[in-house]
Amino acid sequence: MPELEKMILVGAPHTSNWDFIVYLGAIRHWRISPRYIAKHTLFRWPFGPFFRRFGGIPVDRAKAGGLVGQVTAEFDRSERMILVMAPEGTRSAAPYWKSGFVKIAADSGAPIVPVYINFESLEVVLGPPITFDGNKEALMDQLRDFFSSGRGKKREGEGPVRLREERSV
16 A cells, blocks of 8 residues: 555446455555545445445435535545545446546545456455546556456446546547
8 A cells, every 4th residue: 555645546347246345355454544435325224324434425426516626625624535436436337437536636636546356366456656647548548557457246347447538448
């Protein structure tokens, strides 16, 4: 785990509910207390206290705007913050990644640290920190290269590593 005060851990592929169990093991192994954003419906009884205990931040994806600003403000207020994001946004194959992690990195200055799960080799692998310099194409090329070795539990749930605004990859 990089010794950084603030970072955005970007994890993929996200294809199964087992990913969360692996996540819990990884944070215990690395001795970190990360935060993560999840849909607000996960925070209802009886699981709400559990998800909050492990750093969950509930969000209502139906409400427009403000999410990036709220998370950036949290980075500004925090002396130390590790935000974990699954940019696929779903366990099903998605045609593109959500770009919130890029916007948060740009606004907060927090580096992106890619991390993949490989269920075939039973490992979780951290990549080197990437400081986003505004060049989305170069960032996504780095991420595509890194995530090419990741393997989800359900291979049919893996989608391409690309943002909506990328024409084709």
